[in-house]
Amino acid sequence: MRVWGRILYGVLAAIGLVGFFLRFATGHQLAGYGSYVPWGLWVAAYIYFIGLSAGAFLLSALVYVFGVRKLEPIAPLALVVALASLLMALVTIWFDLGHMERFYYVYLRPNFRSMMAWMVWLYTAYGLLLLAELYYALRRHLPRYADRGGITGFLARFLVKGRKTPFTQEEIQRDEGITRVLGTIGVPLAIAFHGGVGALFGTVVAQDLWHSPIYPILFLTGALLSGGALMTAAYVFFWPRKDGEWRELSLLLGRIVLGLILFDLLLEWAEYSIPMWYGVGSEFKALWNTLFGPFWYVYWVFHILLGVVVPIWLLLAFGLRGQIGAVGLASFLVAFTFLAIRLNLVIPSLVHPKLEGLVNAYRDHRLVFAYLPTWFEWSVVVFSVVLGFTVTYILVCVLPVIEGKLLKEVA
């Protein structure tokens, strides 16, 4: 298992590095999108990752803000995952820019009427808040490691300024208070930035399919579902101690995931059935194309079958009856196939022409209403995933993220 894991990591890292290199060497030339479908896989991956981040963060907020003690063991890990997925999202969307070197213009000359400018500002605030919250959540454990060598010791000394005496009960309580305040600020922030991503799409009047008030809500539910499922899968499979507490918490998480799948499905029903009911209009056509067009399998196979039907079956038939592995597998499927939902959100609206006949007006491979991500685009996304995984792994190894101990000590 270990060996296979390493081989997989190595292969993915190699693919990711090739994508990274090609992005800088060739710009956008190897990408499959064009001017009529200007956003593609990278934008879908970005909203997928940012949803994971918001979801994981909101899960941690259940502990830090709402005091759900049962979930306490995974709260710091949720913060780490939120941080890593934020990084993945930002890197992915950074690669998508035509001028990567100008990204800081959003700080220098922001246009606050633009939802996109708001996103950048909110992400910045959120990223800083995550770092601070993680710091206050972990710092009480750090003095124990100040004597160590290596990066753990260095970080421990650096973060608590060389302190070796353990934190007193009073100090711990104060840190908990700060964490609660940060988490409390973080909840509306997470809702704002992820609902905001929904609004980034929803406010675009030119895209019939996006222009819907349900979008911010849909994005938030999606975030809770995908982020929650990712955390559940990570907990089930990678938690070092598989004891009674682990079983119990896994079962609880499994129930949460199940509930969220069903709620998300309800919203999706609204999203699809309302514009499609009478079978007329451009939204109807575009949605019909999503369901039964050339990429029908993205919806039916990846989303409905692997992301809804199989996970529900796994959870009901095995998971919630005590087979924790099934909970993990179901959650992994939900989290993984959520990218299909994001693709189905971004692409179908764009491949639907806004002016009939435009495609034949001027023939060019960038001026078509069809899009399939190229291998290059996938490899860049793989780069982001490998990056996120590496950051998470390193943080979990060198900081007392799990039960206030280092990964080695818990295991």
Added chain:
Amino acid sequence: MNEVESRRAFLEKVASTVFAGMVLGGQPVKAGAEPSKVELPPRPPDGPILLELEYEDVLLRMQRDLERALNKGTTPKWVMVIDTRKCVGCHACTISCAVENKLPPGVVYRPVVEEQVGVYPQVTWKFLPRPCMQCDNPPCVPVCPVGATWKREDGIVEIDYDACIGCRYCLVSCPYQARTFDFGENWTQDTPGHGQMPYEELPTFEWGEVHVRKEGVAPGSPVGNARKCSFCLHRIEHGLLPQCVATCIGRATFFGDASDPESLVFQLIHQPNAMRLKEELGTEPRVYYLV
């Protein structure tokens, strides 16, 4: 005097009063300052209101309108009018625009949309050139995170190529799909032994700026930017009509100052058969179609 003639006489009287009022506000009218009119043959009794277009090349008329607009002292409001009944679908405007602005592959400012109408075998073609509409309420402007695109006072929606970060939010927001992305591709890049050809290294003068397109790893603007039709601002400022207007072989595209009641475009956009695309969105396009 039949009905058409009397209407024409009336219009002339109204127009000349307005014009005289405008001019008299500044200085007295000099005799002979107006270019002398060519003696036109008598017009047929039931001809269209703007029949004079058939007696003088419309380019000359628009050229005069343009000069007047540039010299009047206040900001003109540029509009474009496209007569779909006259467009023959030759794509000369598309090509001349590409040449004027040295457009690379994947970038087009003024495609001509073709539509076949009717039931076979009784079919015919309709053509609809589609430049940037220079909307008065442009959805592409507020979305730009860095304010790299904005609405000018003269009605044109401008892009600052050196500020644009290439996020393409404006591309997805334009209901007319009038913006394209410069992927940095060149026409000859896949031919053996060729990268950029000399003509691809010539500067463009869009937006009154000079940009030389470069190849390579970090090519700089306008590669990696959103690009769009500028109504040939760089030409207008020098008293030249937009290139697509100048090259339209069907004389189907008109350009001028909508705030000048004397101008040809003013008269055209007030025709009952003038319409705009997707009016229902409230984008208020500055491109009108005669149908």
